[in-house]
Amino acid sequence: MCEAQPIEPVAIVTALVELEPGIPGARRRSIEDYFRLATDVLAIDLPMVVFCDEQFIDRISEMRHRLAPTAPTVVARYEPHPEAVEDLEFLSASLGRRRTASSSNTVKDTPEYLALGWSKPSLLRRATGLIDAGRYWWIDIGIAHTSAVPGGLADALRYDPATLNLPPVHFVSLANGDWHGQPGNFEWTRQGATAGSSDWWLHGAQLVCAGVFGVARGALGGFEQRVREAVAEAYQHDAAVTDEMLFSRVVAQHGPATRVTAASYPTLLTALRDDLVPSLRDLCPSARVVELPGPERPDRAALNPSIANHPEGGYAVIIRHANYRYEDGRYTPLDGSGLIKTDNVLARLDDDLRVVSMQPIDDSLARTVPAKYSVHGFEDMRLYRYDGAWWVSATVREHRDDGRCEIAACRLDEGGSIVRAFAMASPLGDRHEKNWAPIEGAKRMSFLWNAEPAVILEIDEVLGATLLPRPIAPESVRTSARGGSQIIAVPGGWLSVVHDMHLVGSKGNERRHYRHRIIYYDAEWNIVASSREFFFQFVGIEFCAGVARHRDGIVLSYGVQDRVARLATISWDDLWNLLGLRANERSVA
Structure with missing residues (x-):
């Protein structure tokens, strides 16, 4: 037959x-x-x-x-x-x-x-x-x-x-x-x-x-x-x-x-x-969305939050507040200043993702006054625990006349103030750097600099120097996948959310579209599985800057159209299905 x-x-x-x-x-x-x-x-x-x-x-x-x-x-x-x-x-x-x-x-x-x-x-x-x-x-x-x-x-x-x-x-x-x-x-x-x-x-x-x-x-x-x-x-x-x-x-x-x-x-x-490209909810029926509160000022917008598990239970979240609106490929300051400005707030959430407290981050110790460039503040912070303290990585431009993007590492005290900050050198010399993904739980301060293949940078905290533990050919790095969330440890390896950014539309009328993927690495940073691309809720500008464990799954933090800050939870079962892993290949419990 x-x-x-x-x-x-x-x-x-x-x-x-x-x-x-x-x-x-x-x-x-x-x-x-x-x-x-x-x-x-x-x-x-x-x-x-x-x-x-x-x-x-x-x-x-x-x-x-x-x-x-x-x-x-x-x-x-x-x-x-x-x-x-x-x-x-x-x-x-x-x-x-x-x-x-x-x-x-x-x-x-x-x-x-x-x-x-x-x-x-x-x-x-x-x-x-x-x-x-x-x-x-x-x-x-x-x-x-x-x-x-x-x-x-x-x-x-x-x-x-x-x-x-x-x-x-x-x-x-x-x-x-x-x-x-x-x-x-x-x-x-x-x-x-x-x-x-x-x-x-x-x-x-x-x-x-x-x-x-x-x-x-x-x-x-x-x-x-x-x-x-x-x-x-x-x-x-x-x-x-x-x-x-x-x-x-x-x-x-x-x-x-x-x-x-x-x-x-x-x-x-x-x-x-x-x-x-499907939405996260298309792929993960368990997905649930929570919107984080926005700023009180009408000339500010909430975007690109970064969530992390709090050692005392619940979560800590950093939410970026920016003074611009992004439309038709252009940044327009809402306060008439002609400058791009970023402030950040630190929120505490309970186990049900409800906001318990929120306070502005005092970054005065680390700011350049007067600023040397028209983009002010620490952009797109990623929140992580290192050596028993809260740290963030962020893009900073105001300290250079040429406005070149650099990554700063900043330690926070329990009150949400920056008490130490230093810029980290690019491993490639004079070039823009963005979207380094901090590795939570690493013995030495480390970042995922390239996602496919994984390239890890270790940081000399005294000099701000970057070290490549394993040499790698330059032509094999910097694929279109860019860092998004932090890297969290899971049994058997590491979990990360990355994004690809594409310009669509005719020349001079381009629009940015972001698509995300979840990548599961083994302990040696080999890619075990990568999900298919998805968007959260909007085909356009979305930006995931955080991932944390959440009850029977994970929670992702992301911004939509540079205007709204949100969280999305998915179950472990949906995550494994998204990664295409069979039951005997699943390390996380």
């Missing part, structure tokens, strides 16, 4: 077809150009169906085996949709009056080219007979000419769409101002696409990108039918349009059945991945 083949959560569908150039002298990318661009997509470690000309089947099969050897793959002969073939005569007659293009490829000008785009829905449906999946994502094989495949895309696409509550159809939109039309005409374009006006069919611009979209298996038939209805409308208006225009019409008509991710061409896949 044959075993049933498992249903894959998702499958990628793409095509590589050699098309004749249309306009004489047009600079269409050659087939070899497309083979070079294809590497990014063919390396995606997910089940994949590739439709191509028969003469390319062996070549693409070999590339796919080399780039993603363990992923299920079917390479099949490309055949356009029969109705698209019948459309060729109409298209040929219309192209002289209505020739469509895109800014990234100005030669979408032949019936064969348009027929390929019009055939994408039928190719998705045909893929269902080759690889059984719950959702099919079309990604143009040459998408790398505008958007490199980012790390983590496969994990994001692989995630269970039902948990993310994805609608049947998901498109990437160019509606954020970086699209084919003029940004000021976007509303006119949206209204025209919704109404299907003749003016839009003949002169409008697209709303979505046809190079990246996903359709649930059960919605493929309806989606294909709606695209064919859009083709019929194009006939009525004598318009030979691209697949982008057809899909824009479908999205405009059936908005509730679609989800649209806003992106620019250079960041299509990054935006898609960010949109599909």
Whole structure:
């Protein structure tokens, strides 16, 4: 008896077809150009169906085996949709009056080219007979000419769409101002696409990108039918349009059945991945959120708290209070000073994470007066116990004329005042340093300087000098993962929360997106397990600066959009599942 083949959560569908150039002298990318661009997509470690000309089947099969050897793959002969073939005569007659293009490829000008785009829905449906999946994502094989495949895309696409509550159809939109039309005409374009006006069919611009979209298996038939209805409308208006225009019409008509991710061409896949990254609550059903109190002053905001277990029970938390608002990639001081200012408060919480007391941290002993730079105070403190006392590490800039970021170590007395402080030298000389993660319980003051692989710095507390216990090649450090929380000891090793920061959006209009992971190291600082990426509650600026043990799990402290300070608890069981560890691999009890 044959075993049933498992249903894959998702499958990628793409095509590589050699098309004749249309306009004489047009600079269409050659087939070899497309083979070079294809590497990014063919390396995606997910089940994949590739439709191509028969003469390319062996070549693409070999590339796919080399780039993603363990992923299920079917390479099949490309055949356009029969109705698209019948459309060729109409298209040929219309192209002289209505020739469509895109800014990234100005030669979408032949019936064969348009027929390929019009055939994408039928190719998705045909893929269902080759690889059984719950959702099919079309990604143009040459998408790398505008958007490199980012790390983590496969994990994001692989995630269970039902948990993310994805609608049947998901498109990437160019509606954020970086699209084919003029940004000021976007509303006119949206209204025209919704109404299907003749003016839009003949002169409008697209709303979505046809190079990246996903359709649930059960919605493929309806989606294909709606695209064919859009083709019929194009006939009525004598318009030979691209697949982008057809899909824009479908999205405009059936908005509730679609989800649209806003992106620019250079960041299509990054935006898609960010949109599909799950929340902590998606991954950990036990997650519970507690909001910490904000400052009384209206020109201050609470952000980036750092929590630690108190030796007498309960918790200590440092909460940063800053005077700025971060919007549209810019820092705007709220007090009119033109300076970025940070104060910090120290709070005591009980076992139920309720605030018992709160007092400002007196940092006057360690401040530079007058400040030499326009960023004042100790930023993003990490709270930890060392040698029987409370310490913090923090970024400081005010003591240097050039404002270079350095890490300061500060000891607090029981009243919350800084009684000792010193800056620590960068192991790489004159460079900015941020996000060192203090290691709680280390015999000597130590910090995790690089997360993957782990690079540990030991500190000479007299000189502030940094020591590398184990030499490491510079080219192997400083991956995109940055320190977030402190490092806490757990049986068998260490636990840390790290983040990756990505810029999304068009040049000059970038926005920062943070995604977090939890890493479990063994006693020798080898990575045992790393969670998939997640966000806490907001896809954008979130910053975890603390982790502590909490009853039957852990508690994480984080800031949201540089405006709110929060805590989140998760159970040990959810943590192990998040890390993908089996019962016999779990060291923490």
